[in-house]
Amino acid sequence: MQLVSQALVEPASAVSSWFQSDTVHTSTLGKSISSSVERHIIAHEHLYFEGELHSRIYLVISGVVGTYKLLADGRRQICSFAYPGDILGVECTERHLNNAEAFSDTVVRSIASNEIDKLIMNEPGFGRALLRMTAIELANTREQLLALGRKTAAEKLITFLSDIACRNTSKGQSLVQFELPLKRCDIADYLGLTVETVSRNFTRLKASGVITLLSSNTILIKDVNLLYAMAHGGEHTGPHD
Amino acid sequence: MQLVSQALVEPASAVSSWFQSDTVHTSTLGKSISSSVERHIIAHEHLYFEGELHSRIYLVISGVVGTYKLLADGRRQICSFAYPGDILGVECTERHLNNAEAFSDTVVRSIASNEIDKLIMNEPGFGRALLRMTAIELANTREQLLALGRKTAAEKLITFLSDIACRNTSKGQSLVQFELPLKRCDIADYLGLTVETVSRNFTRLKASGVITLLSSNTILIKDVNLLYAMAHGGEHTGPHD
DNA sequence: CGTTCTCTTGAGATCCCTCAACACCTGTGG
DNA sequence: CCACAGGTGTTGAGGGATCTCAAGAGAACG
Numbered sequence: 177m178q179l180v181s182q183a184l185v186e187p188a189s190a191v192s193s194w195f196q197s198d199t200v201h202t203s204t205l206g207k208s209i210s211s212s213v214e215r216h217i218i219a220h221e222h223l224y225f226e227g228e229l230h231s232r233i234y235l236v237i238s239g240v241v242g243t244y245k246l247l248a249d250g251r252r253q254i255c256s257f258a259y260p261g262d263i264l265g266v267e268c269t270e271r272h273l274n275n276a277e278a279f280s281d282t283v284v285r286s287i288a289s290n291e292i293d294k295l296i297m298n299e300p301g302f303g304r305a306l307l308r309m310t311a312i313e314l315a316n317t318r319e320q321l322l323a324l325g326r327k328t329a330a331e332k333l334i335t336f337l338s339d340i341a342c343r344n345t346s347k348g349q350s351l352v353q354f355e356l357p358l359k360r361c362d363i364a365d366y367l368g369l370t371v372e373t374v375s376r377n378f379t380r381l382k383a384s385g386v387i388t389l390l391s392s393n394t395i396l397i398k399d400v401n402l403l404y405a406m407a408h409g410g411e412h413t414g415p416h417d
Numbered sequence: 418m419q420l421v422s423q424a425l426v427e428p429a430s431a432v433s434s435w436f437q438s439d440t441v442h443t444s445t446l447g448k449s450i451s452s453s454v455e456r457h458i459i460a461h462e463h464l465y466f467e468g469e470l471h472s473r474i475y476l477v478i479s480g481v482v483g484t485y486k487l488l489a490d491g492r493r494q495i496c497s498f499a500y501p502g503d504i505l506g507v508e509c510t511e512r513h514l515n516n517a518e519a520f521s522d523t524v525v526r527s528i529a530s531n532e533i534d535k536l537i538m539n540e541p542g543f544g545r546a547l548l549r550m551t552a553i554e555l556a557n558t559r560e561q562l563l564a565l566g567r568k569t570a571a572e573k574l575i576t577f578l579s580d581i582a583c584r585n586t587s588k589g590q591s592l593v594q595f596e597l598p599l600k601r602c603d604i605a606d607y608l609g610l611t612v613e614t615v616s617r618n619f620t621r622l623k624a625s626g627v628i629t630l631l632s633s634n635t636i637l638i639k640d641v642n643l644l645y646a647m648a649h650g651g652e653h654t655g656p657h658d
Numbered sequence: 659c660g661t662t663c664t665c666t667t668g669a670g671a672t673c674c675c676t677c678a679a680c681a682c683c684t685g686t687g688g
Numbered sequence: 689c690c691a692c693a694g695g696t697g698t699t700g701a702g703g704g705a706t707c708t709c710a711a712g713a714g715a716a717c718g
Contacts, residue, residue, distance in 0.1 A: 245560075248649065252567070253562055297541040315509070371664090614674060
């Protein structure tokens, strides 16, 4: 399950390791960044492009922002999605290494890059929060690396749906319904597949009874735990159904 | 080109963005961690396993350490390689989310997890250095995501060789020779391929004259810039040679 | 009721995987 | 010196998962 967007939400109760020993970081990051002006971004607008000078980091207030990279011939790989509470643009280079595009109408707050260093030095809680969120993002990206490198198309899709379902499920609940925030081509570019393969695997999942499509973008999952188990190799997920 | 291992090496001269405005972080991280005892790890020994309690973060002094994740049926994805100067174990969970194994005889220093929080709060430069290195690791992982999701087997291998070559090349040099630190099966698990596909693509690269294999693990590259261009889609890298 | 965008489905091609055999190297022991 | 074994790398044949190309079905919208 992806961890993104829990950084500012999840209280540091269950976890006992370093830089989570209290919740100062949440309020600290919130305080620093909430003094900035809100910026409204409409769907498909870009927050920044690869190669542009790095000027700000962003906190997503509402909406969904995706980061992606391109190859010279146009092949696209979506790297991550930032939901409310997630940050964007924590990079260590002069110029951006990827593109950030709003996938829905979005509101963000931001801090100028040149202020960040001061905040880190003056408010250690800020640096700790930033580090924690970056570490979570790294963990998510590695999980995605496992999916892209070693999972089949069916497993990739199940993993993707399972992640979204977990995000939309309250504890213990097993029935979930949600709207897919993405088009098939975006899912494809996130999972390293083609639109057609994504669509075919949706059809197969539907036929096998694991999911129900109320509309092409409205998913109903009867048993989230089953889906979660399938995503992690616990059940049969091969294409031979 | 991968950025790993430059965090402690590269002076912050060329880059002008936040938390690189001076080089304090280098010495600060070094000072904190160099007071710890060196630990010697022999090849194939593990630094930690997925699921174990998170207890320390490590700084690689010499050798190569790889991190990897496994699926239930044994499929493996190598996530990253840590070279001298790189850190390992910056995670934000109670338990490790991946495995760390020495790929050669290795020396590491480490800091206990419960000390890290204090260091961050008391020495902001330490937190900044940690953040910078984690951000670099994230950037590398995203680059690998692009390779796994959208590149062909040939392009993946070229990218891999190009990264190693860049690491072993002094500025402006175009002829490089180096020892591959990995077996074919490790390269395969890093690139999301099988051993056979890796081997076949080595043969093709050899046949096309781009590389020379002095032995099966000794690579000679005549034109690093060409290789680098091929890795980024600048040249023809398809399988139809 | 067209137009456009998106999603689905089919047919064929192809890249990569699987399975299998062989080559190479090194160390061991007769 | 040779035989053998184990680990590693290479090569071949065949199959299958995914891609490419193409057409049609839905849905949204003016």
